[in-house]
Amino acid sequence: EVQLVQSGAEVKKPGESLKISCKGSGYSFTSYWIGWVRQMPGKGLEWMGIIYPGDSDTRYSPSFQGQVTISADKSISTAYLQWSSLKASDTAMYYCARLFAYSSSWYFDYWGQGTLVTVSS
Amino acid sequence: DIQMTQSPSSVSASVGDRVTITCRASQGISSWLAWYQQKPGKAPKLLIYAASSLQSGVPSRFSGSGSGTDFTLTISSLQPEDFATYYCQQANSFLALTFGGGTKVEIK
Numbered sequence A: 001e002v003q004l005v006q007s008g009a010e011v012k013k014p015g016e017s018l019k020i021s022c023k024g025s026g027y028s029f030t031s032y033w034i035g036w037v038r039q040m041p042g043k044g045l046e047w048m049g050i051i052y053p054g055d056s057d058t059r060y061s062p063s064f065q066g067q068v069t070i071s072a073d074k075s076i077s078t079a080y081l082q083w084s085s086l087k088a089s090d091t092a093m094y095y096c097a098r099l100f101a102y103s104s105s106w107y108f109d110y111w112g113q114g115t116l117v118t119v120s121s
Numbered sequence B: 001d002i003q004m005t006q007s008p009s010s011v012s013a014s015v016g017d018r019v020t021i022t023c024r025a026s027q028g029i030s031s032w033l034a035w036y037q038q039k040p041g042k043a044p045k046l047l048i049y050a051a052s053s054l055q056s057g058v059p060s061r062f063s064g065s066g067s068g069t070d071f072t073l074t075i076s077s078l079q080p081e082d083f084a085t086y087y088c089q090q091a092n093s094f095l096a097l098t099f100g101g102g103t104k105v106e107i108k
Helices: none
Strands: A003-006 A010-012 A018-025 A034-039 A045-052 A057-060 A069-073 A078-083 A092-102 A105-111 A115-119 B004-007 B010-013 B019-025 B033-038 B045-049 B062-067 B070-075 B085-090 B103-107
Touching: A003 A092, A003 A105, A010 A018, A018 A034, A018 A092, A018 A115, A034 A078, A045 A069, A057 A069, A078 A092, A105 B033, A105 B045, B004 B085, B010 B019, B019 B033, B019 B085, B019 B103, B033 B062, B045 B062, B070 B085
Parallel strands: A010 A115, B010 B103
Antiparallel strands: A003 A018, A018 A078, A034 A045, A034 A092, A045 A057, A069 A078, A092 A105, A092 A115, B004 B019, B019 B070, B033 B045, B033 B085, B062 B070, B085 B103
16 A cells, blocks of 8 residues: 655744655655645645655755755655745645656645644744 | 636535536646645545546546646535545646645535
């Protein structure tokens, strides 16, 4: 069974750093892109970026380029999303999701349970 | 960037009703569109990919259609478990997997 299990909720202060994780199991972790999606409170879904754990090729949405860093450790089947200096506006639920390819198009077929990040002084 | 616009933003309907949600892309995306369902406090779930292909395990009352810039998601007979928010996502550009703003299906 394909599973993506994310790390637990975090409460941080503005300016602090943070790294959240997403561990894949039940499939070949190095063979599928993993994406991160933000959902701010009461709002819609925003694609942040994707990584191919096989070679760590990473692509970012222009809206998030320079704001976050996506990485992966294929030896432990885990992808990461990190911030070097959090802002209150980073408060959101963050989802990781597996991308599957269908005839040159791309879809998120399995999702993690989400990690709630709260940034408040 | 391709923009995805959903309408309506919310719809009130009763159990058994036929519900149709529309998604429009700012430029043509062939048939490369997905629909997701999200219930409160839960992760999104893929319902339909490639505009009309039903994801495994999704009930047949869900269907999708369209190509180019205009797409629809139809629920043929709304069930209690279908009250949720629905999102479209363009899948044409690997580097910009944009979502629509969402449509909330509420109980009338």
